[in-house]
Amino acid sequence: MAAFVARRLGISAAVFLLISIGIFVLVRAAPGDPVSMMVNPEDTLDGGQQFVEAKRRELGLDQPVPVQYLAWLRHALTGDLGYSYVSDRPVLGVLAERLPPTVELMGTALLIALVIAVPLGMLAAVRRNTAVDYMIAALSVTTISIPSFFLGIAAVYVLTLKLGVLPSAGMSTPGQAGVLDAVRHLILPALILSLTIAGPFVRYVRSGLIDELDADYVRTAEAKGATTLRVLSRHALPNALIPLVTVVALRIPHLLAGAVVLEQVFAWPGMGQLAVSSIGRQDYPVIIGFALYVAVLVLICNLAADLLYAVVDPRVRLT
Amino acid sequence: MTVEAQAPPVATSRATVHRSPRQLAWRRFQRNKLAVIGAAVLILVALAALLAPWIARHSPTAVDLTQFRQPPSAEHWLGTDSAGRDVFARLLHAGRISLFVGLLASVLAIALGTVLGALAGLVGGWIDMAVMRSADIVLAFPSLVVIVVLAGVIGPSVTVLVLAIAAFEWPTSARVVRAVTLSLREREYLQAAKSVGASRWWLIRQHIIPAALPPVVVVGTVTVASAVLLEAALSFLGLGVPPPQSSWGNMLNDAQNLTIVETMPWLWLPPGIAVALTVLAVNFVGDGLRDAVDPRQRTAAG
Numbered sequence: 001m002a003a004f005v006a007r008r009l010g011i012s013a014a015v016f017l018l019i020s021i022g023i024f025v026l027v028r029a030a031p032g033d034p035v036s037m038m039v040n041p042e043d044t045l046d047g048g049q050q051f052v053e054a055k056r057r058e059l060g061l062d063q064p065v066p067v068q069y070l071a072w073l074r075h076a077l078t079g080d081l082g083y084s085y086v087s088d089r090p091v092l093g094v095l096a097e098r099l100p101p102t103v104e105l106m107g108t109a110l111l112i113a114l115v116i117a118v119p120l121g122m123l124a125a126v127r128r129n130t131a132v133d134y135m136i137a138a139l140s141v142t143t144i145s146i147p148s149f150f151l152g153i154a155a156v157y158v159l160t161l162k163l164g165v166l167p168s169a170g171m172s173t174p175g176q177a178g179v180l181d182a183v184r185h186l187i188l189p190a191l192i193l194s195l196t197i198a199g200p201f202v203r204y205v206r207s208g209l210i211d212e213l214d215a216d217y218v219r220t221a222e223a224k225g226a227t228t229l230r231v232l233s234r235h236a237l238p239n240a241l242i243p244l245v246t247v248v249a250l251r252i253p254h255l256l257a258g259a260v261v262l263e264q265v266f267a268w269p270g271m272g273q274l275a276v277s278s279i280g281r282q283d284y285p286v287i288i289g290f291a292l293y294v295a296v297l298v299l300i301c302n303l304a305a306d307l308l309y310a311v312v313d314p315r316v317r318l319t
Numbered sequence: 320m321t322v323e324a325q326a327p328p329v330a331t332s333r334a335t336v337h338r339s340p341r342q343l344a345w346r347r348f349q350r351n352k353l354a355v356i357g358a359a360v361l362i363l364v365a366l367a368a369l370l371a372p373w374i375a376r377h378s379p380t381a382v383d384l385t386q387f388r389q390p391p392s393a394e395h396w397l398g399t400d401s402a403g404r405d406v407f408a409r410l411l412h413a414g415r416i417s418l419f420v421g422l423l424a425s426v427l428a429i430a431l432g433t434v435l436g437a438l439a440g441l442v443g444g445w446i447d448m449a450v451m452r453s454a455d456i457v458l459a460f461p462s463l464v465v466i467v468v469l470a471g472v473i474g475p476s477v478t479v480l481v482l483a484i485a486a487f488e489w490p491t492s493a494r495v496v497r498a499v500t501l502s503l504r505e506r507e508y509l510q511a512a513k514s515v516g517a518s519r520w521w522l523i524r525q526h527i528i529p530a531a532l533p534p535v536v537v538v539g540t541v542t543v544a545s546a547v548l549l550e551a552a553l554s555f556l557g558l559g560v561p562p563p564q565s566s567w568g569n570m571l572n573d574a575q576n577l578t579i580v581e582t583m584p585w586l587w588l589p590p591g592i593a594v595a596l597t598v599l600a601v602n603f604v605g606d607g608l609r610d611a612v613d614p615r616q617r618t619a620a621g
Binding site: 138147 | 353456459460461462463464465467468471472544548551552555556557558571574575577580581584587588591594595598599602603606
């Protein structure tokens with residue numbers, strides 16, 4: 001097991017280095033000079049060029065790209081991601097304060113998706129090839145076909161603007177902060193985000209359960225007189241849910257993609273909103289920081305998927 | 320499971336009709352009502368987009384500040400936007416660019432995936448290893464987030480959009496083609512071709528691509544669906560098709576403003592419905608094709 005973990009960690013580290021080079025080269029090769037954005041046009045009339053040069057040196061932009069990369073990597077590995085061009089605050093701090101809202105949104109969405117998908121997947125498996133099964137399949141295709149941001153806008157139109165039952169923006173109402181208020185703000189974006197991944201989950205639960213229902217041990221349990229409910233809950237479902245563990249881990253980065261878009265719709269102050277607004281302002285250190293965060297998240301989720309699969313299913317040979 | 324299965328009728332006239340695999344697939348496809356409806360919707364959407372200049376009476380970019388934010392009327396079927404441009408004309412012209420981006424990106428992705436998958440399966444060794452590991456890495460990343468960063472850094476343009484989508488959608492077809500190639504590699508007719516000196520490129524062109532085409536077309540529909548959705552999401556964020564050119568996604572960009580959402584639903588409902596309808600139709604056609612091409616792998620959607 002230790003060798004397996006070490007091997008996986010080594011692969012992840014190599015992939016991370018490869019990706020960090022890609023991110024860095026790309027950002028440095030980008031058009032647009034972030035320094036010029038920080039200069040008041042009036043300053044460039046007399047001695048402004050010197051100010052720009054000084055700022056360039058200060059930010060290390062006058063060094064060759066490989067040197068910039070190595071210097072940056074050394075800093076990045078110690079948690080120093082530089083300073084935001086816009087707010088002059090440390091990038092790590094800027095990212096860190098945007099992380100909890102996104103984690104809250106993604107975590108809730110994941111939970112809702114499982115609560116929706118497991119029963120529906122079970123129902124589809126038990127009633128396979130009936131009208132119920134076909135309807136659930138059509139429903140899950142529909143949910144992945146409608147753009148989440150369009151669904152979000154439509155929900156805001158109906159629930160906020162026409163019926164006035166739910167808030168449409170932010171995480172809380174100023175002056176009314178409380179658990180109930182937070183839940184009212186969270187429910188709509190989380191529900192819509194959950195729909196982007198519930199469809200695939202339904203399919204996995206359904207096909208996993210169908211495989212198990214055809215297995216010999218299920219027939220044995222039925223022959224011994226176990227009720228359908230007991231066969232499902234005690235025998236087939238636990239085995240069917242094993243592959244779902246890895247599917248969930250692998251889907252988390254894709255949940256972030258949905259969050260990036262939906263945070264824009266619901267003015268949710270998370271990582272996605274930060275990334276999109278930083279791009280608008282050419283705030284390169286924050287963009288690099290965000291890209292690195294995504295890379296780390298993807299690698300951790302993949303590592304977790306590999307390890308969890310080995311842990312929950314003893315049949316998997318660790319090599 | 321009926322034990323007393325009826326013996327097949329021996330020599331009725333119908334049983335002697337021979338049908339090619341393609342005809343059989345077409346019959347199976349026709350039996351799937353949702354797929355047939357989806358195909359009809361797609362044809363309509365494609366026609367509306369192709370014939371946009373002849374259907375819409377207004378120019379999609381003609382600004383008329385005396386007629387801005389007008390509700391739907393006989394003159395402007397879907398109203399006008401903040402610059403007084405005709406929404407109906409913009410919707411149809413947007414369909415051109417959205418479908419163009421979706422299809423071109425998918426064709427590029429599928430072509431790349433097919434060549435890489437065939438090479439990986441045929442050659443094996445480190446090429447196989449490199450292609451498949453790259454596919455794993457690309458698939459692990461949420462394409463939208465990476466394209467957001469890419470488009471944000473390089474600057475949004477249709478070229479960046481198409482290339483970036485293609486760069487993230489090739490692994491699906493690569494995996495399928497590799498699997499087909501591996502199953503073909505040891506077959507006698509491929510060995511025979513190889514023994515008389517056929518080149519790799521010849522094997523791929525003459526034997527692997529024809530055999531891989533049906534499953535590739537099926538996963539290709541999924542690629543088209545996600546490419547259209549990616550275009551919409553990125554343009555919605557302002558990182559896809561740049562204005563003044565209209566796309567379904569950037570028409571929805573206006574709807575980030577609550578006042579517009581509340582008072583002018585004609586601005587955001589039509590492009591949203593167009594995307595949803597198109598992607599839904601593509602997905603239903605894909606399901607139908609899967610059942611038609613490989614009846615053993617029946618999916619529940621039907």
